[in-house]
Every structure is written in C-alpha cells, then in structure tokens.
Amino acid sequence: MKSCAHPALHVSIFRRVLGLFDHRLIFVTGKGGVGKSTVSIALGLLAARQGLRTIVAELASQERVQRSFDHEGEHFREVELAEDLFTISIDPQSAMEEYLQVKTGPLSHMLGSSRLFHAFAMATPGMRELLSVGKIWELAQLERRTRGAAPYDLVIVDSPAAGHGVGILRTPKTFADIARVGPIAHQGRTIAATIADRAFTAVVAVATAEEMPVNETLWLRDALAQDSLALDAVFVNALYPERFDRDEAMELGQAVDRAQSPLARAALRAALSEHARAADQRDQQARLSEGLGSELIELPYLFAEALAKPELELLADALAVGLGRRRA
Amino acid sequence: MSVADLLDGKRMCICGGSGGVGKTTTSAAIALGMAARGAKVAVVTIDPARRLANALGLEELQNAPRRVEPERLAAGGLEVSGELWAMMLDPKRTFDELIDRVAADPARAQEIKANRVYRQLSTAVSGSQEFTAIAKLYDLDRDGDFDLLVLDTPPSRNALDFLDAPGRLTSFLEGRAGKAFIGPTGFGMRWLGKGATPVLSALRRVTGVDLLADLSAFFGLLGDMTDDFSIRAKQVEKMLTASTTAFLLVTSAQSAPIEEAIWFRRTLEASGLPFAGVVVNRVHHDLLGDSEPGDLAAALRSELPAALAKRVAENFRDYHVLARRDERNMLRLADELPGFPLLLVPHLDHDVHDVEGLLAVHRYLFASRAEREQMLADVIA
Numbered sequence: 001m002k003s004c005a006h007p008a009l010h011v012s013i014f015r016r017v018l019g020l021f022d023h024r025l026i027f028v029t030g031k032g033g034v035g036k037s038t039v040s041i042a043l044g045l046l047a048a049r050q051g052l053r054t055i056v057a058e059l060a061s062q063e064r065v066q067r068s069f070d071h072e073g074e075h076f077r078e079v080e081l082a083e084d085l086f087t088i089s090i091d092p093q094s095a096m097e098e099y100l101q102v103k104t105g106p107l108s109h110m111l112g113s114s115r116l117f118h119a120f121a122m123a124t125p126g127m128r129e130l131l132s133v134g135k136i137w138e139l140a141q142l143e144r145r146t147r148g149a150a151p152y153d154l155v156i157v158d159s160p161a162a163g164h165g166v167g168i169l170r171t172p173k174t175f176a177d178i179a180r181v182g183p184i185a186h187q188g189r190t191i192a193a194t195i196a197d198r199a200f201t202a203v204v205a206v207a208t209a210e211e212m213p214v215n216e217t218l219w220l221r222d223a224l225a226q227d228s229l230a231l232d233a234v235f236v237n238a239l240y241p242e243r244f245d246r247d248e249a250m251e252l253g254q255a256v257d258r259a260q261s262p263l264a265r266a267a268l269r270a271a272l273s274e275h276a277r278a279a280d281q282r283d284q285q286a287r288l289s290e291g292l293g294s295e296l297i298e299l300p301y302l303f304a305e306a307l308a309k310p311e312l313e314l315l316a317d318a319l320a321v322g323l324g325r326r327r328a
Numbered sequence: 329m330s331v332a333d334l335l336d337g338k339r340m341c342i343c344g345g346s347g348g349v350g351k352t353t354t355s356a357a358i359a360l361g362m363a364a365r366g367a368k369v370a371v372v373t374i375d376p377a378r379r380l381a382n383a384l385g386l387e388e389l390q391n392a393p394r395r396v397e398p399e400r401l402a403a404g405g406l407e408v409s410g411e412l413w414a415m416m417l418d419p420k421r422t423f424d425e426l427i428d429r430v431a432a433d434p435a436r437a438q439e440i441k442a443n444r445v446y447r448q449l450s451t452a453v454s455g456s457q458e459f460t461a462i463a464k465l466y467d468l469d470r471d472g473d474f475d476l477l478v479l480d481t482p483p484s485r486n487a488l489d490f491l492d493a494p495g496r497l498t499s500f501l502e503g504r505a506g507k508a509f510i511g512p513t514g515f516g517m518r519w520l521g522k523g524a525t526p527v528l529s530a531l532r533r534v535t536g537v538d539l540l541a542d543l544s545a546f547f548g549l550l551g552d553m554t555d556d557f558s559i560r561a562k563q564v565e566k567m568l569t570a571s572t573t574a575f576l577l578v579t580s581a582q583s584a585p586i587e588e589a590i591w592f593r594r595t596l597e598a599s600g601l602p603f604a605g606v607v608v609n610r611v612h613h614d615l616l617g618d619s620e621p622g623d624l625a626a627a628l629r630s631e632l633p634a635a636l637a638k639r640v641a642e643n644f645r646d647y648h649v650l651a652r653r654d655e656r657n658m659l660r661l662a663d664e665l666p667g668f669p670l671l672l673v674p675h676l677d678h679d680v681h682d683v684e685g686l687l688a689v690h691r692y693l694f695a696s697r698a699e700r701e702q703m704l705a706d707v708i709a
Contacts, residue, residue, distance in 0.1 A: 178445070270643060
C-alpha cells in the first residue's frame, strides 16, 4: 500500500488525460458521409479560438474547407481563412513535385517531367499516400521545409474514409519496409515514428449513430490496434434531439388516428418519424459506446439549409463542451 | 420513369457515388427489383452492413456469386420470378485469381504472388478494390451466366477514385513504367551500377536501390503478361463504354454529395461512359405546402396539450428547413442533368440494413412517378 502514499502524485502521473489540442497532429477519420470534413473544420475553429495557429489539411483535394468559407478552390497552397486558421488541399502530384524539389534540387525538373518517374511514382503502391502524408508531416514540423513558412501549433487532417484512412497512417511504415534503404525508406521511417508518437499525433474518429458507421468505427479501432495505434476520441455526429419521450410518442400516435386536418396529421407523423429515428440513434450510440468501452463526444444534428460559418461555429461550441467535459 | 425502365436492355449497372450515400443498399435494391421482374441478376458488393449481408445469406466471403434463397425475400413479401445472386468482393483473392489466370504457368504465378511489390499492390486499400471490382465484373460478364450484373462501387471519399484507380493500376501492370526497367531498351540490372542515365540516377537518389531492384524483379516476373493486361484493359474499356452498360449515380440530397454527383457525371461523359440517371436517397419532402406556420399551431391545438403541440410544431419546422434545402439541391441537380431522370427515395424512418429496409427502398426505385407520389402521400396523410 506504500505506493499510494502520495495520492496526488499518483493522480497527476496516471490520470492526466492529454488534451486533444496538446497534440500537434490530429488525424480525423471515419466512414464516408458522416461529416469528417465538418468536424475537422469545427475542430480547427475551436483551436484557432484558443489561439493555436491551426491548419486543416484536406487529402481528397476537394477544397471543401475553403468552400465553406467562401474561398475559391486553391490547390496545394496554405490559405488563411480567419485569424489563426488556415487550410490546404493536398494532392499527391503536387506533394511529389515539392518533395522532388527539396530532395533533388535542379534535378527535380528533369525527374518531374520524366514519364518514367511519373508512372513509377503514381502507380507504385503506397507512393501516393506516402507523398501526401509526407506533406502533412512537413506541415507539422517546427522547422518547416517549405521556404519562409511559419510553423503551426496544430495540424488537423481531414483524412479519407476509414479504410483508406488507415492506409494513410500505415503507408509510411509499409513503405519503409518495402524500400528498406535509401531516402524514401528513411523518410517513411521518420514519418512512421511521428505517427506512432502518441504525444505528438492523435487519431480521432467521426461516426453517426447508424449501423454501418458504428461498425466501421469499431473496425477502425481494431485496425489501428494492429499498428499499436488507438483512437484518442470518438465524435458521434448529427444526433437528433430527444424531443419526445415514450409516453408522448404514444400520445402522438393516438392523435394521428384522431386528427382531421391533413396538416396536423403530417406534423404528427413527422414527430413520430423523428421519435423513431432518435430511438434508433440512441441504440446505435449505446452499441458504439459499449463496443469502444469509452465515452463519446456528442454533436447535434443541424437543421440548417447549408453548413456555413455560423453552423460551423455552433459545432465548435458543442466540441468545446464535449472536449471540456472529457478533460474534467 | 423507374429503375426498370432505365435498365431495360442493359447487361450491367454500375452504381457510383461518394461515401455514405447508400450505394450498397441501392445496388442491392436494384438487383432485387430486377430479379423480381424475372431477370437472373448478380449484385457484387464490396462491404455490406453485416446485417444486410446476413439477410442475403452472405455470411462469408466466397468471391463468387451465390444464390439468395427466394424464401428470404418471400418472407418480406416479395415474389421473385427471376433469380437474385449476390457476392462480396475479396480484393486480394480476386487479384490472385487474375494472376493465376494470366501467368504462363503455376510456378510463375507463385513467384509473382510471393513478390513483395505484388503483395503490397494486391493488399493496398487504395486502388486494389477498384481494380479488382472491375476485374471481377469483367470475368462475370465474359462468363455470361447472368442477364444483369449490378456493381456496388468501393467506398471512397471521392466517387471519381473509382474511375481513376483501375487505370492507374492497369498502366502500372501494363508496365509503362516497368518497360523502362526491363524492356527492349531495358536497363536490366545495369542501371544499378554506374553508367545509368541521369533520370534513373536521380530516381535512385530519391527511392533507394532496393525499391528499384524489387520493382525490376516484379516487372521481370510479369514479363509477357503485361501484354495480357493491355488486352484485358482494352476489353474492359469496351465493356464499360458499351451501350448495354449503365452508370447510375447514387447521392443523398445534401449539397456536398450533389456537387460531387454533378462532377462525376461530367467526368463520365468526358470518358465516354454511359450515364443513365441519378438515385437520390434520404430526401426530405415538403409537407408544409402552402400552409403558414400559424395554421399548423391552430391545427395542432385541438389535438394535443399546448407544450407538446409546440414541440411537434418545432420539429415540423426543422424538417421543413431540410425539405427546402433538399428541394433546392434537387433543382440544381435537375438543372445540371437535363433529360436525365432523378429517382427519389424519401428519408425513411429507419436506417436501411435488412431485407425489410431493402424492400422499402426497392418499392420507391421501381415505382412510376405517379406511384411514387401516391406512396409519399399515403405516408404523410
């Protein structure tokens, strides 16, 4: 029992949960369509509010982040969206050109325009992912390789859908294993070590409370475990409010049978639909939470015509509450 | 216009779209509906929900279509006069089978399958699903056992990946890069030594010697097979561009997937691939019509206690916002795709991952416009 002689010390060492924003690099993953981009941007907004110089990096080169801030799609450039909030859309082609420039200097032009090299780089399995994740790694460095670039406090990666997302995290190591020696192997190993450093890199998942996204999140957890990685947080997105309890739902059901006005019937049916969906969501949410053995950070469904800045700010508020509660 | 009209005379239906829009369900519901109308249909899916897979009897990966027992569907109230077959794609196995098929002899096939570059190639998530899905489709088409093949494309962030990735892999296998390593002008292993060309020495500086040696060994093993890959690639292209093939775009009514759908259609067209129409899932329909919110409060007043009526009205207005959003997105889609049908499936009360849900989606997809409107009206009123 002697080891418990200093309970305060014990607590400070073992119970201190690293805050999400204490990491420098956060990979946001999850099944397609669950709102990864939205959550990534909202996390970025929240971090920027806290004074962290933050960049949200997109890998699917869709420039969704920029579009939510009414910016035109700019490729592979760090664009300032608001104070302390930046975004970049990363594609393998541009990442390759930049990498070559850094690695081979004047030769880069010759290599870059060589069909042989192009075919090699774009088709070699894992090369595209390695190049993209290499750029992310570069963004997260205190000493930026990109000339004149200032360092970021936080890099948030809007990753591809779950399967490809794991691929992105795994690629550097696999590639290092394949190439064994040489600059690419070295680069792969350096990046792999960064990803494996759990104080530096966090992996979070976004899910909705539905069958497939829940399955995929549980699968993601297992897939990450194979690489000794873990989910640092799971966000359950687009939760319907619990507007009606079971008794009220019964009451609504009876009212539908009685109601004469078509409008009233439509409204009552809509309420019953909402109740059914919310109940399904709660079941799925419970399944996810039990499956993970951890708490989820809840984000509300937004009944909005579009997800623009005001809606994203709302989500950032909800994230602040969820992350704050977790830390407390 | 219903899916049945769209697929009249087609031998292949490829369902594309971004992640999370209900592609798997839509593909399965289409296959189901066509089987119900007398066709022998196979649906090739990548990663169905466990419960949906169980419902169709797809407990294990077989990598070949298996017949869905008619009883499973009859239990849900659907008479199937044709045959429904289903399979889950196993990319690694499909890749191995492809190598077995084109390799000169089993020993060569074994060597290739043991090669490190190949192992990485065949298991890399990115690209191999897309490539093998097309390879499987091609083989099933050539075997000619089915009236219609329905393909659920791999889950990806970007619908266009599906069009890009197979080509990328094919050109790799065709050895456009590899030919430089081993081809007639081949550097063989020579370039590992001194007198290599500047391009190769720069490449070596970036990649390291081992990787190049592995690639060289891989292309050496592929040898003459690269020609077979080229021939296959041409035939696959012919299959995909045939007038008996239909690309169907699946989307939800939200703006991001809709924008992607519009972009996807343009790319299809530019690539000469036959685009047939769009399925829009989870559409919120406008229920308020011409009524004013005030009318609603009045209509509910006599039915419910005031506090509850207020929440019912709030809920209704929230959904009305979504209905307006969906309507606006639908207009944009119709504008972009003049002359192409939009097949709308409403936002159902339950997440679809069983036979019952599948049947519900199927009813909407195979309804005529008038029937669909009637079904919606029945649900509402």
